[in-house]
Amino acid sequence: MLASNPQTVPPDARVDLLIVGGGVNGTGIARDAVGRGASVMLVEKDDLAGHTSSASTKLIHGGLRYLEYYEFRLVREALIERERLLKIAPHIIWPIRFVLPHSKLVRPAWLLRLGLFLYDHLCPRMTLPKTESVRFDRHISGRAIRDDYARGFIYSDARVLDSRLVVLNAMDARDRGADIRTHTRLVGATRHADHWEAVIEDADGARQTVHARILVNAAGPWVADMLHNTLKLQTSKNVRLVKGSHIVVPRLYDGDHAYILQNPDKRIVFAIPYEQDFTMIGTTDIPFESDPNRVEIDADETRYLCDSVSRYFRTPVKPDDVVWAWSGVRPLYDDAAKDASAVTRDYVLDVDTSGGAAILSIFGGKITTFRKLAEHAIEKLAPLMPVLGKPSWTGTQPLPGGDLGAGGFDGAVARLRTQAGFLDQATAERLVRSYGSCAYLIVGDAATRETMGEDFGAGLTAREIDYLMAQEWVRCADDLLWRRSKLGLHIAPEQAARVEAYIAQRRQSGVPAQPASTGTLSAA
Known part of the structure; x- marks a missing residue:
């Protein structure tokens, strides 16, 4: 089902984990933690997978x-x-x-x-x-x-479709109860004995205080900057x-x-x-x-x-x-390697409790091992938060759309074309490759190509854009054409301009900037 209204969050939110960084590591940890019963908020200053992970x-x-x-x-x-x-x-x-x-x-x-x-x-x-x-x-x-x-x-x-991997982790985390905030930055945080008092700011300049038992620094290239400049902490580890x-x-x-x-x-x-x-x-x-x-x-x-x-x-x-x-x-x-090519791609997880509430900082890593990194991160935090000690689960549960059914990818494409006979083979394959079984939600009850709405080229329709805005945090054409997809390679500049105009019009008409969680945040 499509999300409709943004989640209502009290002026002072209380969560178990506040995760900073909407790349593959941050969203992977959010998915794992919320699935074990923790309350989670994730903030990303730009778009999901806006930097290294795409x-x-x-x-x-x-x-x-x-x-x-x-x-x-x-x-x-x-x-x-x-x-x-x-x-x-x-x-x-x-x-x-x-x-x-x-x-x-x-x-x-x-x-x-x-x-x-x-x-x-x-x-x-x-x-x-x-x-x-x-x-x-x-x-x-x-x-x-x-x-x-x-x-x-x-x-x-x-x-792998790398940026889609990030979005699917964020979607699953949201659907299990996490609060995922894009275009929201951490302004600063004060460390107390048993929690962090953090201030976050959205793209409109609105600020909110968040009380979090644990802070997770998954800021990627900014991990050291966050420690040294935003939080004013000292560490011997660096990127x-x-x-x-x-x-x-x-x-x-x-x-x-x-x-x-x-x-x-x-x-x-x-x-x-x-x-x-x-x-x-x-x-x-x-x-x-x-x-x-x-x-x-x-x-x-x-x-x-x-x-x-x-x-x-x-x-x-x-x-x-x-x-x-x-x-x-x-x-x-x-790791002090002289040659950039020889620098380890392994990751280091640093938990610091020396000054009060815990902060976990993530150094390194690669997209292939993001899920295992998240498991290791949860294992390190479990002694500090018993709810995280529940069994690991992410290695067997499909990501959104991953339940392709009989016949795998080809079978899913065939069923989509049966449901929507007006789709050509190339478009059906693109939809299943991008969305898996969620492609059926995009097509919905459409009986003809015209009922999919305006055609923007390369098989992209208004109905698909609406889905991406409602479910996948799309706010502008770049989000859609270069991260949720690579349709930017296949459409002309004037078509891309039409996509941008359509998204702006839909946002003005009330499409939420932040898709709603289907769950609720519990108090820390």
């Missing part, structure tokens, strides 16, 4: 190259999580095969075989196809590769900001497989089919010391990514081919 390489993977740095525990945990996430979110996470050409100039073949053997066997009960060797003159993947590369390997990983950039070019090859390419500097770059008509290329690893609010790809990064692909592909890629690019800042735990 700027990933869109992969759920173990991190093959982390084996070189002996990160065996992290890789094993990530591979186990890959299996879990494929089951609880099969609409937004699905398998993909990676082609790894062997370059004699980078790593010997025996080392690649050893790494891939470990990759296949670190995960017990792996369901994806295991690694196979390939000769490029006998395999479809060789058609795109230059003759310099005769052999390679093919292994399995998974893809190391590393910029990762990606480019999108017109599709370079046929097939659903992706490539993992080794560079002479021993870094790797992915080339992945993207949004049907394109290829995504990334990522870079560059130390970053500027404002995380303003992160953009530079010319050197663009050339590096183009050169990386051109080194392997028959068709060279030039900077002029780039149709879109994005950059994000990874808030990695500062």
Whole structure:
């Protein structure tokens, strides 16, 4: 059902957990905690997944190259999580095969075989196809590769719609009773013996006091800034900001497989089919010391990514081919590594109770292990809050839309087209890929294409926009076209302007800025 009215919150709200940060870690912790019975409020200063969590390489993977740095525990945990996430979110996470050409100039073949053997066997009960060797003159993947590369390997990983993963966690948390506030920032907080007295401010400047037993600092690139400047706390732990950039070019090859390419500097770059008509290329690893609010790809990064692909592909890629690019800042735990590529992707959870009420700060992490990170965070907080000691549950319960039913993804698409015969195959697939079983709610009782409302191009209709505004915190066209979807790649600027105008009109007519929780907050 669509949410209707924003939740009424008293002037002084009381919650068990106040979570700062609406990325994948913050929303993952919110979902886990509220599902165990805690009262939760989450505040995010911008849109959900507005920064790092929407700027990933869109992969759920173990991190093959982390084996070189002996990160065996992290890789094993990530591979186990890959299996879990494929089951609880099969609409937004699905398998993909990676082609790894062997370059004699980078790593010997025996080392690649050893790494891939470990990759296949670190995960017990792996369901994806295991690694196979390939000769490029006998395999479809060789058609795109230059003759310099005769052999390679093919292994399995998974893809993800990263920003949708964040939103689905937030939706599930909300539907279980959490209060999710976007465009709401933490102004400051006073620490007392048994609680925090925090002041939050929304986009209109309205302020509210929140009393929270525990504060969770999931601010990503701003985790240290929050500790030092907002809360005026001292800590020896810090983050190391590393910029990762990606480019999108017109599709370079046929097939659903992706490539993992080794560079002479021993870094790797992915080339992945993207949004049907394109290829995504990334990522870079560059130390970053500027404002995380303003992160953009530079010319050197663009050339590096183009050169990386051109080194392997028959068709060279030039900077002029780039149709879109994005950059994000990874808030990695500062382990004093000299090379940005070697900085650990593992996470550190720091609980500080030295000055009174507890604060949990999250350093590092990767999107693949967000759910396990949330479990570990709850385990650390459980001694301070007994309600959190209830059994873990998020590894088996589907995220919203994840109950695809018989036949999985293809079966859900077929049922949607039966319900709404006016949908073409491509639109039905996009709706199920984005929303899973919730796609049926968007179509509802519509009997014709016209009853879906205004058509904005690429299959986007007024009814879908209404759903996104009512259920997924959409407030502007960018939220919809670049985070809830990537329809911005498929529609013209004038169509995007119509989307913006429609959203503004709907907001003026009373669509709530914050979708309502179906539960209620309990007193701390």
